[in-house]
Amino acid sequence: MSYPSSQSPSMFPPVVKNLLIINFIVFLATIVLERYGYANITSMCALNAIPTGRFRLWQLFTYMFMHANWSHILFNMFALWMFGYVLENYWGSRRFLFYYIICGIGAGLCNLLVPGWGITVGASGAVYGILLAFGMMFPNEQIYFYFLIPIKAKWFVIIFAAIELFEGIFYTNSGIAHFAHLGGMIFGLILILYWRKHPFSKF
Numbered sequence: 001m002s003y004p005s006s007q008s009p010s011m012f013p014p015v016v017k018n019l020l021i022i023n024f025i026v027f028l029a030t031i032v033l034e035r036y037g038y039a040n041i042t043s044m045c046a047l048n049a050i051p052t053g054r055f056r057l058w059q060l061f062t063y064m065f066m067h068a069n070w071s072h073i074l075f076n077m078f079a080l081w082m083f084g085y086v087l088e089n090y091w092g093s094r095r096f097l098f099y100y101i102i103c104g105i106g107a108g109l110c111n112l113l114v115p116g117w118g119i120t121v122g123a124s125g126a127v128y129g130i131l132l133a134f135g136m137m138f139p140n141e142q143i144y145f146y147f148l149i150p151i152k153a154k155w156f157v158i159i160f161a162a163i164e165l166f167e168g169i170f171y172t173n174s175g176i177a178h179f180a181h182l183g184g185m186i187f188g189l190i191l192i193l194y195w196r197k198h199p200f201s202k203f
Contacts, residue, residue: 012081013088015097020077023123026065027073042066047108047120055112064104066121076123083127083134090137098203102191103129103184110183120177128164128181129188132157136192161185 012020030041047063048054067073088096107125111117134141135157143156151159161182168178195201 009089011085013085013093013096015088015093015100016081016084019080019084019100019123023065023067023073023077023080027067030066042119042121047111049117049119050112052118060105060108061101063108063121064123064126067123068121072122076127079127080123080130083130087130087133087137095203099133099188099191100126100130103188106187107177107180107184110186111177111180114177114179117177120180122177124177125180125184127184128160129184131160132185132188133192136189157185 026041026045033039033041043054044056045059045062046066047059048056067076084096084100087099091099104123104126107129108120111120111125135153139152139154141153142150143153145151145156145159164178164181164185167176168182171178
């Protein structure tokens, strides 16, 4: 795995570090403010389905900083760090942040198309976009599936995409936004393919 020579690799590059901090601050602030009745952050910032009448355009951005519980945020933030710091070191902070936001917004847009869905929260769509990018940038890197089974990144990504598609079709009441995850990967794929055709794009 190699990085641009002009950039010193970091385990906590600035965008990943700040995304981690912001997500945890929002999560803790939501718990405190809602518990004591100061504000309904979830209603304002989670992504509400359009038929509910509570959808607001800014929610396509804010929902990706909201999380349902501790296991939700810890899993997402671990994955963001695990794959994100490599990509930020490889791409640079500006391109990485642009990619992350586009994947998150794209995931939200895809989930709005799913009938019967109510409220969506979480960075998972953007994180799945990062997973897709890692598999495309470093296809032969070894990833340990469930921390035990070594597998190449490209196969890891394909397996996870297939799982999300299967569960999105057959487990519609699971409470997990599978099509948001797939949406993040789709928007990520489109953006990476665009960059490959236009390598000197400023983003």
